[in-house]
Amino acid sequence: MLLAVDVGNTNVVFALFSGRDIKARWRIATDPRRTGDEYATWLTQLLELEGFERSDVTGIIVSTVVPRALHNLEVLAEKYFKVTPAIAGQGAAQWGIAVDVDEPRTLGADRAVNAIAAHARYPGDLIVVDFGTATTLDAIDFNGAYKGGIIAPGINLSLDALVGNTAKLPRIAIESPRSGSVIGRNTEDQMLIGVFWGYVAMIEGLVAKMKAEIGRPAKVVATGGLAVLFQRHTSVFDHVDTDLTLDGLALLAERANLS
CATH class of the missing domain: 3.30.420.40 (ATPase, nucleotide binding domain)
Known part of the structure; x- marks a missing residue:
């Protein structure tokens, strides 16, 4: 195994x-x-x-x-x-995909593995959104080449910065807002609205700009622990695949003939 x-x-x-x-x-x-x-x-x-x-x-x-x-x-x-x-990325487990960016060696292993798994699972041009410590959006073309992407602070990093740099704001958990209103009536609700709906707006806006730049239809694949949470509040994702990185590692191992 x-x-x-x-x-x-x-x-x-x-x-x-x-x-x-x-x-x-x-x-x-x-x-x-x-x-x-x-x-x-x-x-x-x-x-x-x-x-x-x-x-x-x-x-x-x-x-x-x-x-x-x-x-x-x-x-x-x-x-x-x-x-x-x-x-991953070395020896028998080389990526096996084109990394079409200015400095290919700086590509994070998680993003490369996501690109490999996404191309193996879904045809055509792709945008992979990974909700991790940082939130990344990556473009993979129909040939499986990694074309570049975006790095933004992860939602928890943003929340930590907000709480850590203000004197009176409490720490809150990331969760779905209790209502669809974007006008909060207490401090906690206002913080949750700002962080949660701010992230939804950011993802939708960045995906729209990436699609316009790609110039061809592109499916959006979301992964990472918070992908399912955001899926319920936006239609921007075509697929949510929480095991994308692990599946990419299994695929690399298969290519490297690991048992």
Whole structure:
């Protein structure tokens, strides 16, 4: 079985694949100081709770946007699973797509993997919207080439900045507004309206501008933890695919002939 590891700025997601099917997944806060031994203790217990053993894992692939976290994950793979991990974008796990931007090497692994998975799943020109620590919008053409995109602060980053730099605003949770009104009658509602509907307006506006620049019909694929939340309040998404990054890693592993 394949263990896919997606290291983001906020969380590390581990997913256990049988073929292209996810059998289990686990999430832990990203901490570059976490050792391979600590990962192993945590992960071994979770595998056992799902009825698996470490020996069931015969291949590991890692995608990371946090370079400092990579070494300890390599230790985890080699010491506890007895395999050398494939690193997304390197060696046998090269992207295999054209990266048509000014500095191809600066493309984040998560965005490249999303592009690979989206092109494999959906035909034609695509815009991938990923709601992560940052909110990214990426253009992939009908040949699967990555053409560029947009990076905006993630919704939680924006909320943290708002709360952290004002004296009297309370911390609130990101959730669907309780009504369709955009005129809040208390502080919490006004904050939620500003953050939530502000993000909806931003995504709709940026997608419209990207479509106009692409000049051909383009489907919009949303991913990331908050994609489902926003889906209920906008018609801009053609598909919501919360496993897009993990599926891209499984596809890369398949191409690299990992077990």
